[in-house]
Amino acid sequence: xxxxxxYFTGSRDGKRPSSGDALDKAKDHYDVVVVGSGLAGLTAANxxxxxxxxxxxxxxxxxxxxxxxxFKRRGGHVFDISLHGFPIGMKKTCRKYWGTSISxxxxxxxxxRFDNPQFQFNTTFTREDFTHKLVDVFxxxxxxxxxxxxxxxxxxxxxxxxxxxxxxFEEFFPGRNDVHRLLMEPISYANGSTLEDPAITYGIVFxxxxxxxxxxxxxxxxxxxxxxxxxLARNGVDVFGRSQVDEIxxxxxxxxxxRVGTREIRAETVVSNAGLKATIERLVAPDHFDDAWLDAAKxxxxxxxxxxxxxxxxxxxxxPWIADLFFTSTRPEFDSASLADLHGQSRTFSFYYPKVxxxxxxxxVVSSMNANWSDWADLSESDYAAAKARLEEDxxxxxxxxxxxIRSKVTHLESSTPRSFAFYTQHxxxxxxxxxxxxxxxxMELPQQIEGLYHSGSVGIIMSGWLGAANYGAITxxxxxxxxxxxxxxxxxxx
Amino acid sequence: xxxxxxxQAVKDxxxxxxxxxxIGGLNLTDPLRDQIELDSMDFLDIVMELRKRYxxxxxxxxxxxxxxxxxxxDYLAPHLADHELVTNA
Ligand SMILES: Cc1cc2nc3c(=O)[nH]c(=O)nc-3n(C[C@H](O)[C@H](O)[C@H](O)COP(=O)(O)OP(=O)(O)OC[C@H]3O[C@@H](n4cnc5c(N)ncnc54)[C@H](O)[C@@H]3O)c2cc1C
Numbered sequence: 001x002x003x004x005x006x007y008f009t010g011s012r013d014g015k016r017p018s019s020g021d022a023l024d025k026a027k028d029h030y031d032v033v034v035v036g037s038g039l040a041g042l043t044a045a046n047x048x049x050x051x052x053x054x055x056x057x058x059x060x061x062x063x064x065x066x067x068x069x070x071f072k073r074r075g076g077h078v079f080d081i082s083l084h085g086f087p088i089g090m091k092k093t094c095r096k097y098w099g100t101s102i103s104x105x106x107x108x109x110x111x112x113r114f115d116n117p118q119f120q121f122n123t124t125f126t127r128e129d130f131t132h133k134l135v136d137v138f139x140x141x142x143x144x145x146x147x148x149x150x151x152x153x154x155x156x157x158x159x160x161x162x163x164x165x166x167x168x169f170e171e172f173f174p175g176r177n178d179v180h181r182l183l184m185e186p187i188s189y190a191n192g193s194t195l196e197d198p199a200i201t202y203g204i205v206f207x208x209x210x211x212x213x214x215x216x217x218x219x220x221x222x223x224x225x226x227x228x229x230x231x232l233a234r235n236g237v238d239v240f241g242r243s244q245v246d247e248i249x250x251x252x253x254x255x256x257x258x259r260v261g262t263r264e265i266r267a268e269t270v271v272s273n274a275g276l277k278a279t280i281e282r283l284v285a286p287d288h289f290d291d292a293w294l295d296a297a298k299x300x301x302x303x304x305x306x307x308x309x310x311x312x313x314x315x316x317x318x319x320p321w322i323a324d325l326f327f328t329s330t331r332p333e334f335d336s337a338s339l340a341d342l343h344g345q346s347r348t349f350s351f352y353y354p355k356v357x358x359x360x361x362x363x364x365v366v367s368s369m370n371a372n373w374s375d376w377a378d379l380s381e382s383d384y385a386a387a388k389a390r391l392e393e394d395x396x397x398x399x400x401x402x403x404x405x406i407r408s409k410v411t412h413l414e415s416s417t418p419r420s421f422a423f424y425t426q427h428x429x430x431x432x433x434x435x436x437x438x439x440x441x442x443x444m445e446l447p448q449q450i451e452g453l454y455h456s457g458s459v460g461i462i463m464s465g466w467l468g469a470a471n472y473g474a475i476t477x478x479x480x481x482x483x484x485x486x487x488x489x490x491x492x493x494x495x
Numbered sequence: 496x497x498x499x500x501x502x503q504a505v506k507d508x509x510x511x512x513x514x515x516x517x518i519g520g521l522n523l524t525d526p527l528r529d530q531i532e533l534d535s536m537d538f539l540d541i542v543m544e545l546r547k548r549y550x551x552x553x554x555x556x557x558x559x560x561x562x563x564x565x566x567x568x569d570y571l572a573p574h575l576a577d578h579e580l581v582t583n584a
Contacts (some may be wrong), residue, residue, distance in 0.1 A: 047543075051543070051547055093536070096512060096536075340500075471536055475540065477537075478539045478540075478542065478543045481547075482546065482552060484551065485546055485552060
């Protein structure tokens with residue numbers, strides 16, 4: 001069957017018509033179908049494939065990895081989207097669920113720097129250094145700092161006391177907007193949370209993230225995903241791109257499989273790595289849910305989206321050493337929601353020196369901002385183009401302060417907006433980091449609504465980012481494995 | 496399996512999950528998490544490995560029973576009575 005006139009999603013430029021049937025080699029039945037190839041989907045698929053189950057991953061895009069992705073541009077430029085940094089826990093997670101060929105490539109960033117009107121310094125992003133900054137630079141009492149850490153460490157998912165992060169900060173560091181900035185800014189960028197989100201989400205993320213440095217993957221996202229695909233293949237997992245799941249099919253309260261166009265692939269278990277909202281609002285017909293549950297689940301709010309500016313330096317161009325990760329702002333005072341302002345004053349820069357892709361000798365810079373879908377969604381094409389041009393210009397101006405001749409070094413300049421993220425992942429509102437805290441509950445309750453249907457992916461603030469997504473994939477894999485084992489036990493003749 | 500073999504089985508599994516940890520000196524009665532670095536994800540992995548190697552299902556509500564090696568042996572004994580120890584490949 002030829003579908004050469006059918007342009008698959010992810011081809012807005014219309015240059016990649018899908019030829020042939022992407023699901024040609026797919027079987028009609030699997031133990032597990034995973035919808036989406038984000039890090040949660042891939043990790044769940046790998047664990048389940050390795051455990052001997054028949055597993056298939058269906059990804060609507062032609063590329064794999066979801067937000068963990070990259071793109072190439074003429075002139076030898078390669079840009080990473082979400083490889084700014086992750087916590088040390090990723091090393092262990094990758095070793096356990098993927099193996100040492102991946103975990104051995106995880107290395108610590110050498111430089112993290114802040115520059116804003118309230119403070120300018122480098123940090124190792126370790127507990128020791130944060131203590132040093134809080135005590136010696138900001139003048140906080142070390143007793144208070146220790147008590148703050150202790151409170152965070154003691155927080156766990158089951159005892160949310162309804163406090164906001166702002167209230168937590170006020171309790172320990174009242175009126176210290178500069179301290180709040182140091183403690184919150186990196187986390188707002190990492191998962192889109194704000195001072196108004198529950199303190200519990202802050203506590204859990206802080207304890208994982210701001211404790212032992214920031215880490216990256218040597219070789220770039222392209223190498224990571226290529227290696228993951230090789231491992232999946234060895235574990236017998238079928239992976240298909242250009243396969244848009246249009247529906248998760250359900251029968252008698254139980255999942256039956258997925259429908260891609262006119263083809264249904266059956267499965268005892270479906271893991272949806274699509275966004276939580278897309279899963280419950282678009283992929284499953286509403287009559288399969290309990291009405292009250294669905295109404296409540298639909299109220300789940302999303303985290304923000306992002307904008308990025310990609311700056312590729314020409315071959316032979318050099319960059320002075322600044323940092324690997326640079327948090328900048330010209331706003332006199334901190335306020336976490338304003339990090340997402342349209343044409344705001346705060347942005348991060350990731351400087352990719354040649355060490356990131358050894359052997360290439362190339363430098364790139366990616367600037368990221370948090371962004372609100374509502375600011376970008378309804379712009380006319382011309383206003384949209386103008387807003388992107390302004391974003392690129394503002395970013396170059398901000399970078400010029402630190403690298404005066406940056407304009408003459410950059411040979412490729414491009415930007416993305418919440419619309420780009422929505423387009424490439426189909427996430428509602430282009431959400432970069434899944435849902436607010438309340439979404440975690442609905443994500444985990446999904447199998448109680450529809451037997452055999454699980455959600456896995458960025459959700460609830462605490463389960464987001466590369467580490468959160470991969471770990472959630474492992475948590476889901478464990479549940480799926482338990483279900484398959486109990487189905488097998490039920491089917492076995494009793495002795 | 497005997498109690499001793501179950502303890503060995505759990506230690507073998509821990510070794511595959513946390514190869515850098517020294518498991519020779521683990522005692523029976525202190526929580527495993529106080530003796531070596533094991534997080535909640537590691538406990539999930541232990542549960543999954545028990546299912547894979549021995550077909551034993553540990554419901555989420557019972558994870559707390561696995562906090563110590565003694566707890567593991569007591570909890571798993573009825574499930575593993577008819578199983579042979581599987582050694583690490
Ligand atoms: C700009 C930006 C920067 C970031 N920086 C960092 C960082 O430095 N460090 C960090 O740890 N995290 C970072 N993150 C967050 C991190 O990338 C994500 O939290 C994580 O990658 C999400 O993984 P996931 O498994 O939830 O799924 P996603 O990556 O969201 O993937 C979901 C996949 O499902 C597919 N899909 C959806 N619907 C369907 C369907 N119906 N049929 C088939 N396929 C479907 C999508 O195409 C996509 O591939 C960043 C995110 C963004 C946007």
